Amino acid sequence: xxxxxxxxxxxxxxxxxxxxxxxxxxxxxxxxxxxxxxxxxxxxxxxxxxxxxxxxxxxxxxxxxxxxxxxxxxxxxxxxxxxxxxxxxxxxxxxxxxxxxxxxxxxxxxxxxxxxxxxxxxxxxxxxxxxxxxxxxxxxxxxxxxxxxxxxxx
Amino acid sequence: xxxxxxxxxxxxxxxxxxxxxxxxxxxxxxxxxxxxxxxxxxxxxxxxxxxxxxxxxxxxxxxxxxxxxxxxxxxxxxxxxxxxxxxxxxxxxxxxxxxxxxxxxxxxxxxxxxxxxxxxxxxxxxxxxxxxxxxxxxxxxxxxxxxxxxxxxxxxxxxxxxxx
Numbered sequence: 001x002x003x004x005x006x007x008x009x010x011x012x013x014x015x016x017x018x019x020x021x022x023x024x025x026x027x028x029x030x031x032x033x034x035x036x037x038x039x040x041x042x043x044x045x046x047x048x049x050x051x052x053x054x055x056x057x058x059x060x061x062x063x064x065x066x067x068x069x070x071x072x073x074x075x076x077x078x079x080x081x082x083x084x085x086x087x088x089x090x091x092x093x094x095x096x097x098x099x100x101x102x103x104x105x106x107x108x109x110x111x112x113x114x115x116x117x118x119x120x121x122x123x124x125x126x127x128x129x130x131x132x133x134x135x136x137x138x139x140x141x142x143x144x145x146x147x148x149x150x151x152x153x154x
Numbered sequence: 155x156x157x158x159x160x161x162x163x164x165x166x167x168x169x170x171x172x173x174x175x176x177x178x179x180x181x182x183x184x185x186x187x188x189x190x191x192x193x194x195x196x197x198x199x200x201x202x203x204x205x206x207x208x209x210x211x212x213x214x215x216x217x218x219x220x221x222x223x224x225x226x227x228x229x230x231x232x233x234x235x236x237x238x239x240x241x242x243x244x245x246x247x248x249x250x251x252x253x254x255x256x257x258x259x260x261x262x263x264x265x266x267x268x269x270x271x272x273x274x275x276x277x278x279x280x281x282x283x284x285x286x287x288x289x290x291x292x293x294x295x296x297x298x299x300x301x302x303x304x305x306x307x308x309x310x311x312x313x314x315x316x317x318x
Binding site for chain 2: 009010011013014015016017018019020021022023024025026027028029030031032033034035037040041042043044045046047048049050051052053054055056057058059061062065071072073074075077078079080081082083084085086089090091092093094095096097098099100101102103104105106107108109110111112113114115116117118119120121122124125126127128129130131132133134135136137138140141144
């Protein structure tokens with residue numbers, strides 16, 4: 001999908017999708033760390049309906065879209081499922097994410113939405129997420145020295 | 155009176171009710187579906203971290219083609235998420251809101267979230283919503299792992315008397 005083939009509606013529809021996504025996170029309360037922590041401490045199981053409800057919608061949409069041979073109208077891309085290869089990192093990364101989520105009550109999408117509800121202390125968490133993403137990217141770039149030959153874009 | 159008993163038990167599990175959670179979840183799915191149906195893109199929220207780092211860092215990992223190519227629309231997606239929540243504040247009349255969770259929990263927790271989602275190939279939206287919606291075994295394993303570890307961590311933090 002090159003940027004040349006994109007429809008002028010590409011960025012507006014991404015924005016609208018994000019808007020609905022963020023509105024949903026706000027109304028569900030998931031943008032509030034307290035609500036997530038209440039769930040993890042078994043005091044409020046409502047979050048099951050957030051993840052469950054969202055996964056049922058995407059599940060139905062993915063199932064129907066991937067059965068058709070149509071392509072996405074704004075990009076011409078074909079519809080595929082989100083299936084990532086399994087390796088040890090999926091479990092190690094999931095565990096590290098779990099410790100972070102359990103400590104802070106914050107995950108990436110919910111943290112962005114939390115900014116929108118005026119929660120400025122959440123910037124601590126977003127700053128932490130960027131530091132963490134940078135640390136793992138730096139470390140893994142060092143691990144794969146051969147990749148260092150790839151020239152940066154700017 | 156006796157028919158009220160199961161309702162009361164249910165209310166114990168859902169002190170804030172179920173409806174806001176369910177409506178919120180359906181909208182989160184609808185937002186992801188809107189992007190998917192029109193562009194074919196499966197939007198997770200955490201890749202934004204790496205792709206945005208490509209603007210300011212020359213670490214090769216952040217400058218891989220897929221990140222540099224997608225960083226523009228990922229910024230727009232995130233701006234949409236922030237504004238969607240702001241729209242909710244405006245239309246709900248609930249007002250702005252800030253967390254009481256202590257800054258060090260947010261910072262260190264956020265750091266681990268940043269490491270873990272990138273190492274584990276996704277977060278609550280990528281694996282939890284889109285991966286589970288794709289019936290991906292990788293995502294089921296990731297979600298089961300982070301849920302179990304997060305529950306253990308939150309319970310431990312609570313048992314240690316850290317609050318909020």
